[in-house]
Amino acid sequence: MTELDPTAGQTVGPFFGYALPFPDDEHLVPPGSAGSVRLHGRVLDGDGAPVPDAILELWQADAEGNVVQEPGSLRRDGHTFTGWGRASTDRTGHYSFTTIVPGTSFFALTVLARGLLNRLFTRAYLPDAAGDPFLATVDTDRRSTLLTTGDETGFVFDVHLQGDRETVFLSYPRHKR
């Protein structure tokens, strides 16, 4: 099969705010519903300053660890768990998803922002997944950037685009430079 060269990415820019967000985009389950948890944190630049114009996408398995293939993310019915959502950062660079604990070891996150020329992929591992075989492939001093920490509402995961605590971002075998 012929391999085609992929189209280049470009920055999401500053003006996605009237296009990409949608009602309840960050609520994969209704806030306060049984079993709901928060996955939240801040997006920070190389100076540690908040990035107020980022948008993150969450894609995760359900509580049993199954991949969900249900439509309805864009018009949530309050009952169907689709496994996918979007959260924009606020003025303090903070984002927040309301979701459930996946039955697997990580949340998959995609990061988009003004000033970021292409999307970034990362994984937010559950706090008890420190022994995951993939994490063993990451330098020990950077491993913690992929681990969430627990708080009273759920899980905290900061994204450092640059700097001493730069998050480990991922590329996959079929990506081309």
Add this chain to the structure above:
Amino acid sequence: MVRVTLGSDAAEATQAAISEEIGAIAQAWDGVPETQPRLDYPPYRSSLLRHPTKAPHQADPEGVELWAPVFGERDVDPLEADLTIQHRGDPLGERIVVTGRVLDGDGRPVRGQLVEVWQANAAGRYIHQRDQHPAPLDPNFTGSGRCLTDAVGVYRFTTIKPGPYPWRNHRNAWRPAHIHFSLFGTELTQRLVTQMYFPGDPLFALDPILQSVVDPTARERLVATYDHDLTKPELLMGYRWDVVLTGPHRTPMEDV
């Protein structure tokens, strides 16, 4: 060596200085094909503190990464593909259709998947509150749309041609007219957010965002083609733009 002016002086760089930086990076390119933008691209000033400095970590996709979220008729109203009918009157500007196919890296059509677009109006103004460009808003144009690709991977939007847009990267900076596109494939690893440009725009060489794609062949893929067969008499002009996502890792179960 590329020199960068940081801090409050950043917006004071001239186009000539930015063009010189762009030229130096192009000159230094080793000619090895690149398909994607450089994340570290100093002429785009906002990227300075927002690009990762370390090479991405190679990962074999696992679990959800081998699948994409599913969108369906419940998510998208077919009328959302027409950006010219969202208000009571007709928007100002040149009415156009933009259509093309979404293929994966193996050439398979991506069927029934979500495509989102957003853009400035004909005067180069975004409806976004943070857009301070003193060009007129158009009460009949919001500038965002969605559709699902059809059974052969084709998306299609009716809209108006956006205007070029001034920004503050440097003094007298103007973005070439563009439409933002957000696309999904059959697995997460194929996620793509990009911009489509219009053929022959004199601003291409001056724009650090487009030029961050250093390989000219890859840049050309971001430019739509005028297609007279899509143009409808006395109604609209037509542009064609195909999108190729990266190759899937999961063996597809469907036949092409």
